[in-house]
Amino acid sequence: MAVFRIERFSPLPAAEAWHRVTDWERHAAQVPLTSISVPTGLPSQLGTVFVARTGLGPLAFDDPMEVVRWTPPAGGRAGVCQLEKRGSVVLGRASIDVLPTDSGSHVVWVEELRVRLVPRWGDPLLASAGRRMFGKVLDALLASPGDAHG
Numbered sequence: 001m002a003v004f005r006i007e008r009f010s011p012l013p014a015a016e017a018w019h020r021v022t023d024w025e026r027h028a029a030q031v032p033l034t035s036i037s038v039p040t041g042l043p044s045q046l047g048t049v050f051v052a053r054t055g056l057g058p059l060a061f062d063d064p065m066e067v068v069r070w071t072p073p074a075g076g077r078a079g080v081c082q083l084e085k086r087g088s089v090v091l092g093r094a095s096i097d098v099l100p101t102d103s104g105s106h107v108v109w110v111e112e113l114r115v116r117l118v119p120r121w122g123d124p125l126l127a128s129a130g131r132r133m134f135g136k137v138l139d140a141l142l143a144s145p146g147d148a149h150g
Contacts (some may be wrong), residue, residue, distance in 0.1 A: 001123060002112070005111075006108070007105065007107065012104050018079045019085050021138065024044065025038065025050075029140070033056060044081075048070075049067075051064045067081060073105075079099075081096045082093075089115060090115055093111075
């Protein structure tokens, strides 16, 4: 299983950072050839299912995920969202924690990922690619409108 961790500090208050990083449909704007739908509807909560569809035409696959823990930040407490990947191609879990800080928030994203047909020896490459791609997603989601990458 490929495992990677991404951390970002943001001047955004924890509640706003949480809102941005759990806006599933906004993730797709940062991932090439990917669209995201939320068949269970919004807003997100425990049990929400969303599907990332990646690829073109018949060369696409679905990556369904379910929210299995949903605790938004409140009263100085960290927010925690845990996802289970339930697809036929991508399996694993992710955890997104948003911790309040004196200057904004600290976001920690940990992903445990298994892609069918990718041998175990490919896990370090998969983790490296995931760290880069999801790092760019996180940067964009947390960016202010005036930022160069926002």
